[in-house]
Amino acid sequence: xxxxxxxxxxxxxxxxxxxxxxxxxxxxxxxxxxxxxxxxxxxxxxxxxxxxxxxxxxxxxxxxxxxxxxxxxxxxxxxxxxxxxxxxxxxxxxxxxxxxxxxxxxxxxxxxxxxxxxxxxxxxxxxxxxxxxxxxxxxxxxxxxxxxxxxxxxxxxxxxxxxxxxxxxxxxxxxxxxxxxxxxxxxxxxxxxxxxxxxxxxxxxxxxxxxxxxxxxxxxxxxxxxxxxxxxxxxxxxxxxxxxxxxxxxxxxxxxxxxxx
Amino acid sequence: xxxxxxxxxxxxxxxxxxxxxxxxxxxxxxxxxxxxxxxxxxxxxxxxxxxxxxxxxxxxxxxxxxxxxxxxxxxxxxxxxxxxxxxxxxxxxxxxxxxxxxxxxxxxxxxxxxxxxxxxxxxxxxxxxxxxxxxxxxxxxxxxxxxxxxxxxxxxxxxxxxxxxxxxxxxxxxxxxxxxxxxxxxxxxxxxxxxxxxxxxxxxxxxxxxxxxxxxxxxxxxxxxxxxxxxxxxxxxxxxxxxxxxxxxxxxxx
Numbered sequence: 001x002x003x004x005x006x007x008x009x010x011x012x013x014x015x016x017x018x019x020x021x022x023x024x025x026x027x028x029x030x031x032x033x034x035x036x037x038x039x040x041x042x043x044x045x046x047x048x049x050x051x052x053x054x055x056x057x058x059x060x061x062x063x064x065x066x067x068x069x070x071x072x073x074x075x076x077x078x079x080x081x082x083x084x085x086x087x088x089x090x091x092x093x094x095x096x097x098x099x100x101x102x103x104x105x106x107x108x109x110x111x112x113x114x115x116x117x118x119x120x121x122x123x124x125x126x127x128x129x130x131x132x133x134x135x136x137x138x139x140x141x142x143x144x145x146x147x148x149x150x151x152x153x154x155x156x157x158x159x160x161x162x163x164x165x166x167x168x169x170x171x172x173x174x175x176x177x178x179x180x181x182x183x184x185x186x187x188x189x190x191x192x193x194x195x196x197x198x199x200x201x202x203x204x205x206x207x208x209x210x211x212x213x214x215x216x217x218x219x220x221x222x223x224x225x226x227x228x229x230x231x232x233x234x235x236x237x238x239x240x241x242x243x244x245x246x247x248x249x250x251x252x253x254x255x256x257x258x259x260x261x
Numbered sequence: 262x263x264x265x266x267x268x269x270x271x272x273x274x275x276x277x278x279x280x281x282x283x284x285x286x287x288x289x290x291x292x293x294x295x296x297x298x299x300x301x302x303x304x305x306x307x308x309x310x311x312x313x314x315x316x317x318x319x320x321x322x323x324x325x326x327x328x329x330x331x332x333x334x335x336x337x338x339x340x341x342x343x344x345x346x347x348x349x350x351x352x353x354x355x356x357x358x359x360x361x362x363x364x365x366x367x368x369x370x371x372x373x374x375x376x377x378x379x380x381x382x383x384x385x386x387x388x389x390x391x392x393x394x395x396x397x398x399x400x401x402x403x404x405x406x407x408x409x410x411x412x413x414x415x416x417x418x419x420x421x422x423x424x425x426x427x428x429x430x431x432x433x434x435x436x437x438x439x440x441x442x443x444x445x446x447x448x449x450x451x452x453x454x455x456x457x458x459x460x461x462x463x464x465x466x467x468x469x470x471x472x473x474x475x476x477x478x479x480x481x482x483x484x485x486x487x488x489x490x491x492x493x494x495x496x497x498x499x500x501x502x503x504x505x506x507x508x509x510x511x512x513x514x515x
Binding site: 159164167218223226 | 315318320341344345347349351353355356357358359360361362365368369370372373374381401402403417418421
């Protein structure tokens with residue numbers, strides 16, 4: 001459920017938390033580069049450098065404070081990470097080599113470190129992404145990708161997904177109602193053929209809609225690129241401000257790697 | 262690239278078209294629309310109305326015959342210019358509105374033509390204002406009503422100040438109030454218009470002249486009132502007035 005602080009209008013708006021902060025006002029491509037660079041630096045840090053991860057976490061807390069995104073918005077969103085952590089939880093119980101006793105349970109040290117590695121890096125990555133999504137409208141993110149020279153086809157596919165995901169889920173809902181109005185109930189494996197056929201019909205409808213949308217685009221002079229409508233220019237100070245994050249993280253990672261050698 | 266101000270806004274000459282599967286949809290269509298005219302294109306389902314519309318801005322290429330827009334032949338080298346001058350409003354606004362916000366969508370056409378900055382913003386504002394949707398500029402289209410989305414679809418082509426506005430079934434799926442609001446907007450626009458419709462009272466209300474497309478040819482061309490009152494003609498082409506509607510009961514305007 002979207003929290004009351006988000007405007008639950010649209011896929012792109014649901015994750016956005018409206019604020020006027022320096023983080024919100026940064027151009028999207030700058031924030032995207034800063035986040036990806038930060039995550040890469042985190043990933044390259046050796047897992048035993050516990051102090052480094054504490055500093056990274058403190059930096060993200062700093063960004064959240066600057067963007068005025070409270071923990072009660074960030075924490076629930078971190079739940080998306082849980083399925084990925086399920087594997088990490090199992091790791092200390094399997095493997096070979098040195099073992100230690102934790103609360104009377106025997107665990108493998110190598111597995112424990114591997115689990116910690118996944119847990120902390122995954123969490124930092126997720127929080128960084130949550131902060132990016134909470135401070136940048138989805139359509140601006142797409143604009144940023146376009147400016148970063150991500151292939152225009154990929155950006156356009158994402159743009160249309162953003163626009164049409166509700167149109168298609170509505171259509172799916174209408175098909176479900178039409179099935180159920182005629183007495184169909186999804187029960188067990190015997191209803192799978194019907195559901196599969198509905199899926200096929202939905203695909204055909206969406207494909208045909210795609211053709212009609214394409215005609216509408218051509219009618220208005222589409223030539224293969226979506227026009228860049230944001231006239232705001234990116235300043236060097238924007239880059240400096242955003243890159244503070246990876247530039248602070250980099251010496252931490254380098255030090256951690258040196259210390260672990 | 263000169264355009265003759267005396268040239269008809271739309272001139273279709275001997276237009277024939279067959280789909281790649283061999284199904285022939287148009288068998289020599291002739292149609293002239295003069296500047297400032299509002300013409301209704303009537304005809305039963307499968308008559309070739311949508312096929313004809315797709316020829317007007319070169320989305321389909323004729324097997325034979327020609328289309329001229331303001332004296333300019335529709336041919337691939339001129340598609341950018343032609344598509345600025347022929348504003349097609351498709352039937353389903355969800356097909357027409359593909360950008361994340363209303364403003365981006367209305368800006369799409371002029372931006373493709375190279376308009377940017379303040380000029381673009383004011384053109385978009387003017388177009389949205391003319392359909393009464395300016396306050397929704399920064400909303401995503403999904404959460405607007407069907408009637409609102411259709412008005413925005415209209416704005417997306419008005420912003421290009423087209424020579425001729427082509428509307429495919431403008432009144433379909435609208436509730437009576439939205440239908441009337443759209444009619445008010447269309448009347449206020451003062452543009453040349455070709456309106457494809459099954460809604461015969463709407464044709465009578467908005468278009469002094471009508472043509473009937475049936476079996477891939479134009480079979481009638483005249484005053485909307487006369488056509489709707491010609492019972493034999495109407496019956497021959499599967500056109501019927503709605504129950505209780507009598508064009509004779511409507512006073513002749515102008």
